[in-house]
Amino acid sequence: MTERASEPLLDSAFLRQLDRLALVLRRPMAGDIQGERRSPRRGSSVEFADFRPYAPGDDIRQIDWNLYARAERFYLKLFVAEEELNIHLLVDTSASMDWGAPNKLHYARQLAAAYGYIALSNLDRVSVTAFGAGPGNLQLPGVRGKRGAVPLFAFLQRLQPGKQGDLARACHRYIQSARTAGPLLLCSDLLDPGWKDALSTLASRPFEITVMHILAPQELDPDLEGDLKLIDVESGAPVEISANLDLMRRYKQHLAAWRGEIESFCNGRGIIYVPVDTGVPVEEFVLGRMRRRGVLR
Amino acid sequence: MSLITPLALLAAAIVGPAIVAMYLLKLRREERTVSSTFLWQRMVRDVEANAPWQKLRRNLLLLLQLLLMLLLVFALARPYLAAQGISGRNLILIIDHSASMGATDEPPTRLHAARERAYQLIDQLPDGGRATVIAAGGRMEVPAAATSDRRELRRAVEQIQLSNGGGSDLSQALTLAAALAAREEDSEVAIISDGNVILPDNLRVPARVSYFPIGRDTENMAVSAIGLQPGTNGQTLFVQVANYGQAGATRRLDLYLDGAIFNAYNLTIEAGREQSLIIELPPQVEVVEARLNGADAMPADDRAFAVSPATEAATVRLVTAGNRFLETGLSLLPGLKVVSVPAATTTFTETVAQVPVTILDGVTPPELPPGNLLFINPLRSTAYFSVTGTIEFPQVRPASGEDPILRNVSLSEVSVLKAARIVPGNWGRVVVNSDGGPLLVVGEREGRRLAVLSFDLHESDLPLQIAFPLLLSNLMNFLAPGSGAEAAQLAPGQPLSRQVDAAITEVRVTRPDGRTVSSRSGEVQIQAGQAIYADTDALGVYTIEEFAGATLVGRHRYAVNLFAPGESRIATQRDLTIPQTSGASSTVSRERDSRQEFWRLVALIALIVLVVEWLVYQRNGLAYLRERWRQRTGDRQSPLRS
Numbered sequence: 010m011t012e013r014a015s016e017p018l019l020d021s022a023f024l025r026q027l028d029r030l031a032l033v034l035r036r037p038m039a040g041d042i043q044g045e046r047r048s049p050r051r052g053s054s055v056e057f058a059d060f061r062p063y064a065p066g067d068d069i070r071q072i073d074w075n076l077y078a079r080a081e082r083f084y085l086k087l088f089v090a091e092e093e094l095n096i097h098l099l100v101d102t103s104a105s106m107d108w109g110a111p112n113k114l115h116y117a118r119q120l121a122a123a124y125g126y127i128a129l130s131n132l133d134r135v136s137v138t139a140f141g142a143g144p145g146n147l148q149l150p151g152v153r154g155k156r157g158a159v160p161l162f163a164f165l166q167r168l169q170p171g172k173q174g175d176l177a178r179a180c181h182r183y184i185q186s187a188r189t190a191g192p193l194l195l196c197s198d199l200l201d202p203g204w205k206d207a208l209s210t211l212a213s214r215p216f217e218i219t220v221m222h223i224l225a226p227q228e229l230d231p232d233l234e235g236d237l238k239l240i241d242v243e244s245g246a247p248v249e250i251s252a253n254l255d256l257m258r259r260y261k262q263h264l265a266a267w268r269g270e271i272e273s274f275c276n277g278r279g280i281i282y283v284p285v286d287t288g289v290p291v292e293e294f295v296l297g298r299m300r301r302r303g304v305l306r
Numbered sequence: 307m308s309l310i311t312p313l314a315l316l317a318a319a320i321v322g323p324a325i326v327a328m329y330l331l332k333l334r335r336e337e338r339t340v341s342s343t344f345l346w347q348r349m350v351r352d353v354e355a356n357a358p359w360q361k362l363r364r365n366l367l368l369l370l371q372l373l374l375m376l377l378l379v380f381a382l383a384r385p386y387l388a389a390q391g392i393s394g395r396n397l398i399l400i401i402d403h404s405a406s407m408g409a410t411d412e413p414p415t416r417l418h419a420a421r422e423r424a425y426q427l428i429d430q431l432p433d434g435g436r437a438t439v440i441a442a443g444g445r446m447e448v449p450a451a452a453t454s455d456r457r458e459l460r461r462a463v464e465q466i467q468l469s470n471g472g473g474s475d476l477s478q479a480l481t482l483a484a485a486l487a488a489r490e491e492d493s494e495v496a497i498i499s500d501g502n503v504i505l506p507d508n509l510r511v512p513a514r515v516s517y518f519p520i521g522r523d524t525e526n527m528a529v530s531a532i533g534l535q536p537g538t539n540g541q542t543l544f545v546q547v548a549n550y551g552q553a554g555a556t557r558r559l560d561l562y563l564d565g566a567i568f569n570a571y572n573l574t575i576e577a578g579r580e581q582s583l584i585i586e587l588p589p590q591v592e593v594v595e596a597r598l599n600g601a602d603a604m605p606a607d608d609r610a611f612a613v614s615p616a617t618e619a620a621t622v623r624l625v626t627a628g629n630r631f632l633e634t635g636l637s638l639l640p641g642l643k644v645v646s647v648p649a650a651t652t653t654f655t656e657t658v659a660q661v662p663v664t665i666l667d668g669v670t671p672p673e674l675p676p677g678n679l680l681f682i683n684p685l686r687s688t689a690y691f692s693v694t695g696t697i698e699f700p701q702v703r704p705a706s707g708e709d710p711i712l713r714n715v716s717l718s719e720v721s722v723l724k725a726a727r728i729v730p731g732n733w734g735r736v737v738v739n740s741d742g743g744p745l746l747v748v749g750e751r752e753g754r755r756l757a758v759l760s761f762d763l764h765e766s767d768l769p770l771q772i773a774f775p776l777l778l779s780n781l782m783n784f785l786a787p788g789s790g791a792e793a794a795q796l797a798p799g800q801p802l803s804r805q806v807d808a809a810i811t812e813v814r815v816t817r818p819d820g821r822t823v824s825s826r827s828g829e830v831q832i833q834a835g836q837a838i839y840a841d842t843d844a845l846g847v848y849t850i851e852e853f854a855g856a857t858l859v860g861r862h863r864y865a866v867n868l869f870a871p872g873e874s875r876i877a878t879q880r881d882l883t884i885p886q887t888s889g890a891s892s893t894v895s896r897e898r899d900s901r902q903e904f905w906r907l908v909a910l911i912a913l914i915v916l917v918v919e920w921l922v923y924q925r926n927g928l929a930y931l932r933e934r935w936r937q938r939t940g941d942r943q944s945p946l947r948s
Contacts, residue, residue: 200341
């Protein structure tokens, strides 16, 4: 999608609307450095969290002297730590994503950009990883703050579709290399025999995963007729079909069953599943459906 | 059904496997790139076994294409039926119903086959086309005239019955057909016959004439003559059996006397020959039946009957100045009593019953005697003809056809020196003609039979020839029916007439089938001293009984035999020569161009299959349209459903 590289991923009016949104987190998550998010850890903030008996080595500045006066024992007064969040954006750039009208990869870029922009405007750290482009994953190390939007968008713009992607292996590699768990947004079409492996691999670390299942209208309702030889854009493997109305109906049933299977798989692992139709404008999708889904607020 | 170009079928052997191979190999399949075949693979695994034959089995399109190919190849091979057809909008159907059409070589009879063919032609009649049905040969009938009602036409054809009498003369029918055809454009004359017919010489039919020959068989033997004459001490039977076929044959001839078997004779006769038997029979025998044993194609002529001739002699009055030839000739004829009267006699007092026949040889009395008359060399005009002069050396030209007067008579070597030039009235038919005028005219006028021989026997060599006694015999049979050996024999359809006295009050006729008709019911007519029964078409013995009051006065038998060589010669003619005004082709038979091709029909079916194939090919689109339509109508019915 090189021809689209020049135009901005998201227009400014949309970005202004995104400023008012925030990510929805179901639980506090730990970060690396001090930030503005509640962390499961105890730290220094104005919000009281708990008391804890003093143990040698603790910072005596945290001892609650009033409690000592009453109980004549040392207790530490603990406060909720406020740390930054590490937002993980995973974009599938395998060849199957570079397909459809509107293009699925472009849509994935836009979604990642919108999600990342919201995170950045909340002073969270955003890192982007694209897989499918080659043997290794292409990564944007964490950027933070609104200033980080520029490199984020630039990185996303630069993403090129790859050839053949192995979703499960890419996810496995990512899990091993990611330092801190945090909210994770996976933008993929999951058209891979190993989608189950990939999702369960991601779920094996305490990421708060949201799966953007991106499908083009041509995949949801194929416009096929006659005797056809379908060529896989990734593997080149042919499938011969005699497309007729009956086959199309069966395809749609099959697709619906598959999506249902993914959804129940995700529900079982605490993964938020969001089906995406690239036929819906991205603004409408982000402002409407993602909020309804409880991904954004 | 046959094929004109059967080699075209080879195309099926080439194209058929090619189509199947194309389907099996699936040489051309449109390629379409999709994001992933992941879903498709899973589904195809579910629903479709990939075996090629299984694909073939469910491939309706392939089957339709093969069917289409077969139909087209079949059409290319140009199939045809050996049916025979007509094309005209005004069809004149001449159906021969003469005796030869009773041959059984086309079971049950040729007439049935002719009827079937007629039904076919009627069915082929184009819409709005009209047809006329003429039954010809023997009595001509027109049971349906210019009607387009096919039911009526079929009924008319069904009504046509075999007619034993009258020969197979199509002249009258063809003349009528020509007249009908001339009235209307696009006419067609169809002749359904076995071809043993007499055709007019000088007729041009202003329409296409099609001839549909009926019949296959050629072999036939017949009893061709039978006669019973009083002999020296008993009766003499004369039987003649002819082989009209094309191969020699042996048949047994059984003789029945008054219904009881008498004797049997094995006869071996070569083709075209005949064999005669002369058998002495006891005097009391009344009815003799000769029957050829076994069966041939024509059973009607295998039986013949002879009855004992009437014993009473008919009186013939001969008014002559002296004619030895005539006197000798008449005296040789059996059953005649000749009374000679001087030529100067002018008044005749005897009644018709007493003297039924008068021969006026060279005299013409001012007042003609009653009864039947034979004029020989008339000098003056009478009420029946006028004499306008004389003809020198007239060329003798006998009439064509089978005139009973000229039966067995050969006039080819007869020379005439001088004859009277006579102009007959419209009662007579010219039996012997010449350049200057008729030489022999016979006919009936006002209930009396008349014959005029226009030359003096002394001015001709006729009396010296063998034809003379035969001609005289035939003439006397005509003028004095009920006398002589031949008297008791009638041709089929020839009216049975008998002089009856005024005392007779009822005449009954017992037909061969046993049915009795009576003059009381009007079926037998009594007119001017004659009892006439006309319905003698059935072959066999007719018995006439005369009643005066309640008492039986006289009983006479008549035998009706089919002695018609023209009918017994049953070999079917393949061609008829009928001149037509339209074209030079005068010989018309429908055997040769009888191919009725129906590749158009096959091609039409192929077109339908093509449409069906297209519909099957487009069934997705059709199903889509149907679904859309259903959705739309469903939405309209329940607008509240979002």
